[in-house]
Amino acid sequence: MTRPSVPARVKVWDMPVRLFHWLLLVLVAFSWWSGEEGNEWMPYHEWSGGAILALVLFRIAWGFVGSDTARFTDFVRSPRHSYAYFRSVLQRQAKAYLGHNPLGGWMIVSLLVVLLVQAVTGLFGNDDNGYEAPLSHWVPHDVSSLITTLHAYNFDLLLGLVGLHIAAVATHQLVRHDDMITAMFTGVKTPVAGATAGRMASNGRALALLAFAAALVYGLLRIGGGPSGV
Numbered sequence: 001m002t003r004p005s006v007p008a009r010v011k012v013w014d015m016p017v018r019l020f021h022w023l024l025l026v027l028v029a030f031s032w033w034s035g036e037e038g039n040e041w042m043p044y045h046e047w048s049g050g051a052i053l054a055l056v057l058f059r060i061a062w063g064f065v066g067s068d069t070a071r072f073t074d075f076v077r078s079p080r081h082s083y084a085y086f087r088s089v090l091q092r093q094a095k096a097y098l099g100h101n102p103l104g105g106w107m108i109v110s111l112l113v114v115l116l117v118q119a120v121t122g123l124f125g126n127d128d129n130g131y132e133a134p135l136s137h138w139v140p141h142d143v144s145s146l147i148t149t150l151h152a153y154n155f156d157l158l159l160g161l162v163g164l165h166i167a168a169v170a171t172h173q174l175v176r177h178d179d180m181i182t183a184m185f186t187g188v189k190t191p192v193a194g195a196t197a198g199r200m201a202s203n204g205r206a207l208a209l210l211a212f213a214a215a216l217v218y219g220l221l222r223i224g225g226g227p228s229g230v
């Protein structure tokens with residue numbers, strides 16, 4: 001008796017993308033909490049924001065030199081293509097993608113831009129309660145306060161995008177039975193008709209890029225008077 005064949009799995013997300021994603025989630029949650037707490041938590045908030053900045057800079061670089069599915073050229077499609085995909089979703093005829101689909105791709109780009117704005121504005125802020133971010137003295141105090149306001153509004157935008165992102169992933173998972181969440185942990189998925197597995201870049205390259213991004217952020221904090229000691 002022949003056993004039913006188990007569908008082969010194909011590698012979609014490399015280790016750097018998966019680590020980036022779940023670390024980002026933890027750091028965003030921690031930054032939210034520590035920012036709300038304020039006071040003695042501000043130095044930790046600063047470190048966590050710096051780590052987010054390093055991760056986002058790493059991910060942007062990985063979008064150019066990383067594995068095929070991590071590259072912007074793989075998932076940033078033209079507005080016309082993305083609109084056509086959107087219409088096909090409404091007609092329940094959407095094509096399946098191995099990596100990010102066209103709408104998911106734009107969501108990723110939006111998240112990265114908003115996260116970058118969030119981390120950079122944080123470097124120039126103050127809390128009007130004794131805490132001044134490392135680069136706040138590069139600008140006049142009222143400009144620093146204005147940037148802090150932008151930091152707060154941009155966070156609301158980030159929360160909105162994250163909510164949309166989670167809703168889209170959950171809908172996709174429930175309606176199309178595409179186990180995207182497990183794939184973000186394991187890196188593998190059931191193959192999609194017509195899609196071939198892409199090349200995976202080495203973890204060593206990712207580590208070198210991450211080290212470079214972290215050194216860049218640390219250097220920036222040092223130039224600004226040093227990261228807060230915690």
Ligand code: HEM
Pocket residue numbers: 017020021024025028029059070099100101104105108111112162165166169180181184
């Ligand atoms: C602070 C919260 C979150 C942020 C900032 C965030 C951000 C991101 C980013 C930037 C990516 C792109 C990954 C890459 O290509 O490098 C992504 C993908 C993804 N995220 Fe999240 N995420 C968050 C929470 C979550 C949660 C809670 C889940 C699970 C329920 C989730 C599930 C996924 C999945 C499945 C993908 C892959 C989507 C695809 O296949 O196109 N995310 N997320």
